[in-house]
Each structure stands twice: as C-alpha cells, then as structure tokens.
Amino acid sequence: xxxxxxxxxxxxxxxxxxxxxxxxxxxxxxxxxxxxxxxxxxxxxxxxxxxxxxxxxxxxxxxxxxxxxxxxxxxxxxxxxxxxxxxxxxxxxxxxxxxxxxxxxxxxxxxxxxxxxxxxxxxxxxxxxxxxxxxxxxxxxxxxxxxxxxxxxxxxxxxxxxxxxxxxxxxxxxxxxxxxxxxxxxxxxxxxxxxxxxxxxxxxxxxx
Amino acid sequence: xxxxxxxxxxxxxxxxxxxxxxxxxxxxxxxxxxxxxxxxxxxxxxxxxxxxxxxxxxxxxxxxxxxxxxxxxxxxxxxxxxxxxxxxxxxxxxxxxxxxxxxxxxxxxxxxxxxxxxxxxxxxxxxxxxxxxxxxxxxxxxxxxxxxxxxxxxxxxxxxxxxxxxxxxxxxxxxxxxxxxxxxxxxxxxxxxxxxxxxxxxxxxxxxxxxxxxxxxxxxxxxxxxxxxxxxxxxxxxxxxxxxxxxxxxxxxxxxxxxxxxxxxxxxxxxxxxxxxxxxxxxxxxxxxxxxxxxxxxxxxxxxxxxxxxxxxxxxxxxxxxxxxxxxxx
Numbered sequence: 001x002x003x004x005x006x007x008x009x010x011x012x013x014x015x016x017x018x019x020x021x022x023x024x025x026x027x028x029x030x031x032x033x034x035x036x037x038x039x040x041x042x043x044x045x046x047x048x049x050x051x052x053x054x055x056x057x058x059x060x061x062x063x064x065x066x067x068x069x070x071x072x073x074x075x076x077x078x079x080x081x082x083x084x085x086x087x088x089x090x091x092x093x094x095x096x097x098x099x100x101x102x103x104x105x106x107x108x109x110x111x112x113x114x115x116x117x118x119x120x121x122x123x124x125x126x127x128x129x130x131x132x133x134x135x136x137x138x139x140x141x142x143x144x145x146x147x148x149x150x151x152x153x154x155x156x157x158x159x160x161x162x163x164x165x166x167x168x169x170x171x172x173x174x175x176x177x178x179x180x181x182x183x184x185x186x187x188x189x190x191x192x193x194x195x196x197x198x199x200x201x202x203x204x205x206x207x208x
Numbered sequence: 209x210x211x212x213x214x215x216x217x218x219x220x221x222x223x224x225x226x227x228x229x230x231x232x233x234x235x236x237x238x239x240x241x242x243x244x245x246x247x248x249x250x251x252x253x254x255x256x257x258x259x260x261x262x263x264x265x266x267x268x269x270x271x272x273x274x275x276x277x278x279x280x281x282x283x284x285x286x287x288x289x290x291x292x293x294x295x296x297x298x299x300x301x302x303x304x305x306x307x308x309x310x311x312x313x314x315x316x317x318x319x320x321x322x323x324x325x326x327x328x329x330x331x332x333x334x335x336x337x338x339x340x341x342x343x344x345x346x347x348x349x350x351x352x353x354x355x356x357x358x359x360x361x362x363x364x365x366x367x368x369x370x371x372x373x374x375x376x377x378x379x380x381x382x383x384x385x386x387x388x389x390x391x392x393x394x395x396x397x398x399x400x401x402x403x404x405x406x407x408x409x410x411x412x413x414x415x416x417x418x419x420x421x422x423x424x425x426x427x428x429x430x431x432x433x434x435x436x437x438x439x440x441x442x443x444x445x446x447x448x449x450x451x452x453x454x455x456x457x458x459x460x461x462x463x464x465x466x467x468x469x470x471x472x473x474x475x476x477x478x479x480x481x482x483x484x485x486x487x488x489x490x491x492x493x494x495x496x497x498x499x500x501x502x503x504x505x506x507x508x509x510x511x512x513x514x515x516x517x518x519x520x521x522x523x524x525x526x527x528x529x530x531x532x533x534x535x536x537x538x
Contacts, residue, residue, distance in 0.1 A: 030272045038267035059275045132261035161259040186217040
C-alpha cells in the first residue's frame, strides 16, 4: 500500500534529487524529518545525547544508501524503519550493561506527582492536552512508565501515540503483520496502564 | 475489572480509528449498553491522551549541520560507514586475518623443522667420500679395541717395510726407552709385530721422536683413527709423524677425527696426482722451473725433525691408546 499524499510526493522528488547528489535536497530531507525522528528515538531510548547520535547515524545511513531505496514503501516508513532498528539494537546493547529503575526519587515531590497521576487515571473528565503537557511531573511519570515497558511494547506505543503512525505504517516499519500490530499495541497499552497503577500504589503505600 | 484481550483489541482499534465503519458502529452500540466496557474505553482513552499530550522533543540545532558534515567527510575521505553491522564485519575480518597469520606461522615452523632435519649434519659424522674412495679395503683389525675407550684418542699405526727386522728392533727399543709409554701387549710373528701401547700425549711425542730413524726405512705408514661408531675408522695413508702428533693432540675426539680426515684427503690427493712422475722428469730437465710450484709430498719424506721432545704445551693428562703394527712387505 503506497501512500500518495503530498508529503510523500515531495519525498519522492527530494529522494530523486538526493540520488543525483544535490546537497540542498539532502539538507531539506534532514530538516523535514529530524525533529520527528529525534522525538521518536528520544522517547524510546530516553537519553538525549544518545538520541541525537542515533538520529545522526540514521540520516547518514539513509543518505549513503539512498540509491538502494526502491520506493516499494514510502521514504517515511523506510526512514523510520532504519531508525527503529538502530535504536532497538542500541537499547539491547545498553540493557546488557545497565539496569533501569522506574523512579529514582521518592521524595515528597515525587509522591505529589503520583497522586496527580492517580487522580488523572481515575477521573472521568477529559482534561485539556495542553494542560497535561504543561504538567511536567505528570509527563515525567508517564515517560517513566513508558520506560518500564519492554522494547517492543514501548516502540509500538511511541510509533502510534507519539509519532501518530497508522497501523499499516507501523506494520511496515516493524515488518510485522497488521493483526500483530493490533494485538501487540493492545497488550502494550494494557501493560502501560498496569505500570502506571503500580507506580500510584507504591506512592500510596509509602505515604501510609 | 477483568480485562478481555479481544475486547481490548477492539477498543484500542476503535479509539485509533482503525476499525471499518460497520465494526465501529458495533463498538459504539456495545459501549452504550455495557458500563464496564465503557469504563475500560475511558481508561484506554485517558492513557492514550496522556501519551499524545507529552511534549515533543526537538532535535539539536546542529544536527543537520553535523549530518551534512559527516556525509562530506565520508565522501571526501572515503571512510566506510561505521554502522554496527560493519563494525561486526570488521571484527570478523580481523579475527580471520589473525587466524590466517597464526596458520602461516605454524606452517613455517613445521617446514623449518622438516628442512632442519634434512639439512642439519647428523650427530655421528660419516667418513667423507674423499677419504675412503681411493683407499684399499681396510683389513680387519688385528687387535681388539680396548674395553675401556681412552679419553680422547685411539688408533692403530701400520708400518710396512722391507727391513722388517731393523724397523721392529727400532720400535721395540724406542718403546723400551720411554718410561712414559706402557706396552700392554706384544705379539710377534716372523713377518709381523704388534705393540699395543697406552701413554699420554707427552709419551707419544717422545716415542715418535725416538722413532726418528725408522721413517726412512718404511714403504708405507697408515694411521687408523677409531671413531665413536664401532667398526668405522679414518684411514690416513702415508701419514707422517708430525701428522700423527697433530691428530692425537686435539682437544676432543671429534676434532681428532676431523683433522684425520683432512690429512687423509690431502695425502690421497698428493698420492693420486698424475704429475708425480712428470714432475720428476721436469725436475730433472729444468730444476729451477718447478722449484717454486712443486707440491711437497707428505708421504715418507723422511724424518723432518719437526718432532721434538715433549714440551709443556702438550696436555699430559690426555690418554692415547695406540697399536703399532710392523709388517714385512712381501
């Protein structure tokens, strides 16, 4: 299934120009996708320096191998496929040498954030997304909960909920079936909810 | 609430807008009639809302410049991309090169050992062809080797003469007059006398000095030098007294054998020189012509007075075992 929106048409033109060696086209491709790519990688691997390096490595690899791109899928999914593969490889290597914890600080400040998270999850109202984004403590806990997932679940949630990919795009990026996307995404969200509830319960038990 | 995975999948697809219109309507009807499912849908939506509301991280401002610079550097320098796969490949290539080098070194070592075994001289020196090729078949040793080998030199001196009685008397007298020479065995027959002697080098030198007059009466003088290999001897034909002393005076048996071979080769070459008679003729016709080129014959040229009574230079502690056989020529 090939995407035929305007962005991909532009991508095809830029890719052709890159193949001819136009530096301006390369720079335009980088500028077009660098923020989105960096954001996805940053949400998967969390470390900003590593995310910047992985983003750079992804673009260098893509532009070096631009002649091998056969346009059977969109440039967008090809780019993110390479980025996700590099990032997951990096995460797997890092996991061998380090252990991560969900939360490092358990002070009063952290307890207050967990209370906010519990209130958010139990409240039936629909808060304003902008207000959520401004609540740094809540966002930090959400990212911590995201890091509590395994690589596959974290990646599929990031691609869907943060990058906003369709299921079909996710299937192409991760090279899996569409049904697998549905089931894996469902399990990943369920796990994320459990991690968040566990964090809230830990906050409550320490408060007592 | 008990979570049904199938319902969860359906609800997640619903909130993501990934359901066909007919299934979407069914989910809406299900949610409207089941409060538990409606509650689960709210949970999933809140969770998704939290994630979609997270602020986006922006790439560093220098990222695009770094990417272009990295590409230019690789293009200009021809650097290979340093991806994880390529690093692994380089590592594998390095290991292969290392193994190949180790295999080559091992092969060279094995070949060196083989070549050394082929080229290296054997520990037991074989008699040189030049020393034995032109020699007549050696007679069986008339005497047995001493049961205990002397320290450094053992041999037999065979003297052939027409004046058997005179030579035998001279030898017998010389042995008797040298106190440092022990005659351990004497066998005398009408045409053959055999003396088995044990002495030091000093005693040998003294004995040879006393045999000064004997050499003029000899037709042949052969020294057999025994080697480490039983039954193998070095035969030095036309040996002189000086040569005997040099051979017996070496520091080790190996050196004595080597010197004996050299003298054997030298004496055989001189004996076989075709110009021996011609030289005599030329000498008679034009004595001055060959004065400077004549090769001195080492054999039976008479006592050259080079043998002196023993000096302190000789090692007196070195034992010599020598059998002297005087044989009458027929």
